[in-house]
Amino acid sequence: KILVANRGEIAVRIIRACHEMGIRTVAVYSEADREALHVRYAHEALPIGPAPARDSYLRIERILDAARRSGAEAVHPGYGFLAENPALPRACRDAGLVFIGPPAEAMEAMGDKVRARAIMEAAGVPVLPGSPPLPPDPEVVRGWASSIGYPVLLKAAAGGGGRGMRIVRREEELPSLLAQARGEAASAFGNDRLFLEKYLERPRHIEVQVLADGDGRAVHLGERECSIQRRHQKLVEESPSPVVDEATRERIGEIAVRAARAAGYSSAGTVEMLRDASGAFYFMEMNTRLQVEHPVTEMVTGVDLVKAMIEIAAGAPLQLEQENVVLRGHAIECRIVAEDPARGFLPSPGTIRGLRVPSGPGIRYDGASYVGYTIPLEYDPLLSKVVAWGRDRAEAIARMARALDEYRVDGVVTCVPLHRKVLAHPRFVAGDIHTGFLEEHPELLEPLEDPWLDEIAVAAAAVAHLRALEARSVQGEGSSSGGGRSAWKWPAGGWKR
């Protein structure tokens, strides 16, 4: 029996893996999530406190208490929340629970981005020039920044996922960006320690998925390219990367496995790297958890990463041999977030009034929404992940475009039109992307062209308007005649509902 210490699509995805394995599941939920899909899908569900994450999903003692009450034997943290907090695996160990993830020590070593750099350097993994943790004194920070050379990147030592991160291009910007980054790091990770790293211009974000069983067996499952980002948050991910050939895959895969071994790693983990224009790869960080974008790896390798994590946590030796990891075809994931790209990615919380999810050949949909579901304000705005597989990148792109055209979420604004534009952009199609792609192409934030819509939009609105007026007048007649049927005659055939 597994307790899933998370919410949203990832909790649903973990519950699905458990049910496929015949494992009973326990969901936990905050007061904002009583009606969330993960609560509906799990066999058991226990409340763990008020809506703010710090009072519920970030409270280790409440998670463990729920595990005790439900008799769960193991805890899967998902991503975000406590997933990279070494206190959780420690507390699990103390409580006699299995933690489905890496050992606390590996998490701690990699979670401290500064220590992680040092360990990787020692293991012969290439790293970017950087600083030790920054003291409060702004003069020292300025010194480090100048010695590395602008542009530099401010990063949260405890962080990940782009929060607490700022690019500093000129010395003048340093004070205000430092304050912003510290504030965000403190609120996101409860730790405001920052460090500096050389900022690469137009790098590609390429990461390698690894699986290790802690008994010396470790394999990589190829790379994912996640260069389409906004504010350091990934938006589009794919596997394989359009610039990684078989030889490079072996080379960076070997680096990633070496990194995992150096970290004393077990479970699923990801070694994030940056690739500069010359084709050199640099270690960025190791994420000691399941990634949001794990489905693209699953679709090209056929390996269910969540099940692999559960098997490893249960003490099973890793069955997968490196030569049996074969990438087939191409997979792309679009993260669908409830944000309005046309208005600076403004969060767009609200209630889902209508929903048609994409399906058909090559499409995987991982979501946690339903009609009537209200997206809570308190958490991550990720609505769903649409993943498309194709025999090659062109087919994967075509399928994704088709799927996004079918996908419909009424009631909240999403970034679907932006994705649709990215997929059609000639540079994206050519695989010519980097982490600044979106900033470099602001035209992607403009409305999606659609000649069909242009020719019908006015007429459709006018008809809807007329119908609304008619419906109102019918209601009026209805109530005046005592609640019965109105005398209004719908023309035959035109109005089936």
Next chain:
Amino acid sequence: KILVANRGEIAVRIIRACHEMGIRTVAVYSEADREALHVRYAHEALPIGPAPARDSYLRIERILDAARRSGAEAVHPGYGFLAENPALPRACRDAGLVFIGPPAEAMEAMGDKVRARAIMEAAGVPVLPGSPPLPPDPEVVRGWASSIGYPVLLKAAAGGGGRGMRIVRREEELPSLLAQARGEAASAFGNDRLFLEKYLERPRHIEVQVLADGDGRAVHLGERECSIQRRHQKLVEESPSPVVDEATRERIGEIAVRAARAAGYSSAGTVEMLRDASGAFYFMEMNTRLQVEHPVTEMVTGVDLVKAMIEIAAGAPLQLEQENVVLRGHAIECRIVAEDPARGFLPSPGTIRGLRVPSGPGIRYDGASYVGYTIPLEYDPLLSKVVAWGRDRAEAIARMARALDEYRVDGVVTCVPLHRKVLAHPRFVAGDIHTGFLEEHPELLEPLEDPWLDEIAVAAAAVAHLRALEARSVQGEGSSSGGGRSAWKWPAGGWKR
């Protein structure tokens, strides 16, 4: 621009392939299908007549007229309706349209099951003992049946899909079954010619998918096992078959390619075979069209069969080499039909009041329903196809079971519970199946066990009942106080909608 001469999930599936290829689509619809999903998804849609198929989807001249009016360049027939009627490719040729399917001659040769048998015998393909077309004289029929030896199978010469088919075990049954089969064949295919074939006890239905370009290039894409049937209608299909190893696959694949060449075939086609208990394979028939169950082949080979058909029809040489056809993992398809297995598979037409389609890892959903959609009485009761892929058969079964637990169709009765029971049956899990499996296990038609439901069903019904009464009393109060809000107070937190 392609006209899709079909409806339902297969029309949607073909439209999706076209859109992924950047091809514009034209839907046709009968009066019963104005609101069908294929009409909504296509770029253009033209009416072709009244609801009965014989007045619309079976009317070649109306299909061609729609093609002319829309300027379509090619016609895809899907499966069923005109898909195996050689008059359609002929009429297309005469009208200067490309037919996306095999040449009329191959269709005609294979469509006449008697001629097909003869061609296959001549090509060295093993066939079952059988008869020529049966004359009206029942004495002659009786003679053939005795010489083949009971049990024998009555089959429609023009047919397929189980219609017009009857097993005759004893001579006494022959007259009434003959009449039934003739009647069904006449209404289904407009042709009541029948023939007899030896009926194998407990055979497995195993078929091989082929692709041929008409210029001599032909490959097979592995087999599908479709032994779970009811009344000769396939319900569950999978690829690979649990009893076909690599050597057997090569052997029957080679037979299938030989059969396709003997038929002068091009496009996608399927060679259906029966496998007896000894492991011998017999040619049954060649289906000269896309099969309902084509997705399982797509999921294990990665080949999009509809796109391949379109490319071949456009004159492109077949790119796929036999050595590049590699089956990966295992795929299972469950056909979800609007029928009630507990009541003799009684059709259950109606309006979809609620719908939650399955999704997540390894799940493909091909359907054409939506909330508010009314399943027309006139056509095939196939609602959707759920396909699950797994690294092995066990994972595919587990994923399918999980997906079916998530799938919910409110408003019509479906065979989902039956599928769920089949998946859990020890003999199915062991791969020990044959075409009489369902008849042999009538317990599969009984309600699905569910200890969780047993413990909550009464309470859930009682709560729903109480709520309905409360809602009524609230409405009552509301109307008596003049249509305004009632004074009834919902308790805090208990009623969010």
Next chain:
Amino acid sequence: MKLEATLGGRSHEVITERREGRYVVVVDGVERVLDVRKLEGDFYSILAGGRSYEVSVERTKEGYEVRHGAASRLVRLSDPTRKAREELLSRGGGPERVVASMPGKVVRVLVSPGERVEAGQGLLVIEAMKMENEIAAPRAGAVTSIHVEAGLPVEAGALLAVIAPGQG
């Protein structure tokens, strides 16, 4: 509210009450407190003692159809006093009415009024959704009347035939 619930041929006494935003349901003397949310369509999310049940409840002509995953159960609720009256009426072997379970078209009528039939014997054939379905006699007896004709459509629930019971 006190009701009698029938599920799979067994009867249960069920008392339902709303208390502080929750429902207290007592089935055969066992009390459970349910946290119930009505969600989209027919869905309910019910939490009870840490367990989570996602069920859908549909009111049909026969009763409440409760679904969980792929499984479903028909629960009939009745007022015990009213039920006793109804039972009285339905008891005994009166004539059996054969009704259409689906809309369709009558293709053939296989028996005539007055004819003796065995249980399971075909009475008529109805076509719906391209399939011919034989409607069988629910019990042995004599065909009292036939209410349809070949070639004509029938609605769901329409009376097809009546069979008077008999020992065969």
Next chain:
Amino acid sequence: MKLEATLGGRSHEVITERREGRYVVVVDGVERVLDVRKLEGDFYSILAGGRSYEVSVERTKEGYEVRHGAASRLVRLSDPTRKAREELLSRGGGPERVVASMPGKVVRVLVSPGERVEAGQGLLVIEAMKMENEIAAPRAGAVTSIHVEAGLPVEAGALLAVIAPGQG
């Protein structure tokens, strides 16, 4: 019914009329006959001259949001006479009201009343869905008033600040 429709800054005259179960829509003098079906949610299936459009139409505060595939357009419909009146009111460079576009919590206020701001300069930071969002001045000018405090929640549409126009 005759209306003025605005789409992407351009105006169109649109006349809508129901005729024999269909809609006749004349946009800028071009007439089209539409076969319209309202389906689930906001969906409409519209057939016009052989073309099929699956659109959804949502009425929002700003107008009708029409979606087709992944694309959407905002169509504003107005009675031409009423529109003229409204335009009169909104013209001219009055003080600009900055309102919250989403519910959230004010994390920091970056400016004080009376302070001069440039267009694009940050006024305050609102946290929503775990992201901090800086609310920027829509134009250069002087901050007339601030209506929120750090640490307090704001509703969507709440007034945050007012900026009086100025040449900077």
